[in-house]
Amino acid sequence: MHAHPTQVPAFHLMTKPRGAICNLDCKYCYFLSKERLYPGSEFRMSETLLEEYTRQFIDAQQVSEVTFAWQGGEPTLMGLDFYRQAVSYQQKHKKPGMRIYNTLQTNAVTLDDAWCQFFAEYDFLIGASLDGPQHLHDAYRLDKGGAPTFERVMNGIRLMQQHGVEFNILTTVHAANADHPLDIYRFIRDEVGANFMQFIPIVERDNDTGYQEGSAVTARSVSAEQYGQFLISIFDEWVRQDVGRIYVQIFDVALAAWTGNIPGLCIFEETCGTALAMEHNGDVFSCDHYVEPAYKLGNINDIPLSEIVVMDAQQAFGLAKRDSLPDYCRQCEVRFVCNGGCPKNRLIDTPDGEPGLNYLCAGYKAFFSHIDMPMRYMANELAHQRPPANVVMHMQQLDAALEAAYAQAKRNDPCPCGSGLKFKKCHRRLRLLSS
Ligand code: SF4
Numbered sequence: 001m002h003a004h005p006t007q008v009p010a011f012h013l014m015t016k017p018r019g020a021i022c023n024l025d026c027k028y029c030y031f032l033s034k035e036r037l038y039p040g041s042e043f044r045m046s047e048t049l050l051e052e053y054t055r056q057f058i059d060a061q062q063v064s065e066v067t068f069a070w071q072g073g074e075p076t077l078m079g080l081d082f083y084r085q086a087v088s089y090q091q092k093h094k095k096p097g098m099r100i101y102n103t104l105q106t107n108a109v110t111l112d113d114a115w116c117q118f119f120a121e122y123d124f125l126i127g128a129s130l131d132g133p134q135h136l137h138d139a140y141r142l143d144k145g146g147a148p149t150f151e152r153v154m155n156g157i158r159l160m161q162q163h164g165v166e167f168n169i170l171t172t173v174h175a176a177n178a179d180h181p182l183d184i185y186r187f188i189r190d191e192v193g194a195n196f197m198q199f200i201p202i203v204e205r206d207n208d209t210g211y212q213e214g215s216a217v218t219a220r221s222v223s224a225e226q227y228g229q230f231l232i233s234i235f236d237e238w239v240r241q242d243v244g245r246i247y248v249q250i251f252d253v254a255l256a257a258w259t260g261n262i263p264g265l266c267i268f269e270e271t272c273g274t275a276l277a278m279e280h281n282g283d284v285f286s287c288d289h290y291v292e293p294a295y296k297l298g299n300i301n302d303i304p305l306s307e308i309v310v311m312d313a314q315q316a317f318g319l320a321k322r323d324s325l326p327d328y329c330r331q332c333e334v335r336f337v338c339n340g341g342c343p344k345n346r347l348i349d350t351p352d353g354e355p356g357l358n359y360l361c362a363g364y365k366a367f368f369s370h371i372d373m374p375m376r377y378m379a380n381e382l383a384h385q386r387p388p389a390n391v392v393m394h395m396q397q398l399d400a401a402l403e404a405a406y407a408q409a410k411r412n413d414p415c416p417c418g419s420g421l422k423f424k425k426c427h428r429r430l431r432l433l434s435s
């Protein structure tokens with residue numbers, strides 16, 4: 001039985017008007033293999049479906065702000081006229097008082113003045129994929145001919161800046177760039193001049209189907225420890241100089257959790273199931289990471305979107321995230337912020353042999369434990385209506401006090417850092433090594 005539309009929760013829908021078609025051939029892309037789902041298709045959303053989707057998506061939303069999210073493959077390969085048509089349908093169908101937003105994820109290679117003028121005029125928020133400075137970006141982000149893409153991506157980013165387009169940088173973290181966190185962070189912050197960043201771990205299953213099955217991961221995947229250390233290194237710099245001016249998605253999400261709020265990102269929420277994906281032909285799937293036959297919910301030409309999002313199968317998908325959580329996670333100190341992470345990455349066993357632990361667990365645990373003290377500080381500032389950026393000064397004072405303690409410590413004293421080791425085995429040694 002389907003629920004009445006008034007019970008429809010707020011939901012996101014990533015729409016792939018060009019399916020999996022892309023102008024690049026990034027080695028780790030999880031979506032290129034989805035082309036096989038639609039043999040013979042032209043992978044192009046029709047105008048009729050575009051209008052039908054727009055109408056249904058607006059109709060299904062019970063909130064006053066609605067965001068259309070365009071993704072791929074490479075969504076700009078639909079051409080600009082498609083998006084001109086999209087915004088005109090949005091205006092035609094929007095309800096009184098409703099605000100409409102658009103987000104678009106792109107590799108930025110195709111962007112030119114016309115695209116950027118359009119994005120600026122219609123307030124599109126653009127996500128641009130960039131994996132760091134040239135030698136790191138070009139490790140896996142190649143075009144169909146195997147040529148590097150860095151120059152073209154940077155050109156697209158510069159054009160967006162010239163036209164005042166709002167954008168954030170999405171960086172994937174993988175085997176080739178994971179050991180260079182500060183090079184990447186500083187490059188995006190100082191050279192690119194971006195204020196909003198996301199660092200997405202590449203955990204790529206090693207199988208022939210491209211589906212979420214099997215427990216082997218490719219050599220391109222980041223390791224859990226690497227990902228944790230990557231985030232820690234960037235956090236340690238951010239918390240000492242950049243809070244309040246640079247926004248890193250996972251840090252914001254963590255602060256929400258430390259202040260007792262919902263993290264606001266499905267992978268760290270207790271349940272999921274409200275971030276669906278739609279293919280070019282109107283097929284709707286449980287999630288962008290589960291565009292595979294077993295997770296197809298229906299087609300919006302047959303079943304209204306407002307009914308698809310509350311289907312029993314989708315509710316079960318969302319609740320399984322919580323209900324399949326291993327005991328190891330249930331007893332974990334950072335569960336309140338981690339919640340076991342995304343089910344797509346739950347492919348290892350816990351130390352006591354229970355299946356369903358997140359491949360990234362060791363990294364999450366290290367990172368969330370490491371940021372506890374400054375997060376508590378920021379949460380307390382917020383609770384007292386003070387800016388969380390006060391943490392910068394606080395960390396600088398702590399660092400100065402620690403430096404003074406190191407200067408006075410004797411070789412056999414306990415290390416002032418609190419590790420429990422002798423000074424000579426801990427920070428004295430580290431300081432000697434780095435001097
Ligand atoms: S499966 Fe993962 S990415 Fe998909 S909705 Fe759930 S938490 Fe989010």
Ligand code: SF4
Pocket residue numbers: 328329330332333334335338339340341357358360361362364365
């Ligand atoms: S850190 Fe590990 S044990 Fe803790 S909730 Fe996350 S995945 Fe589970």
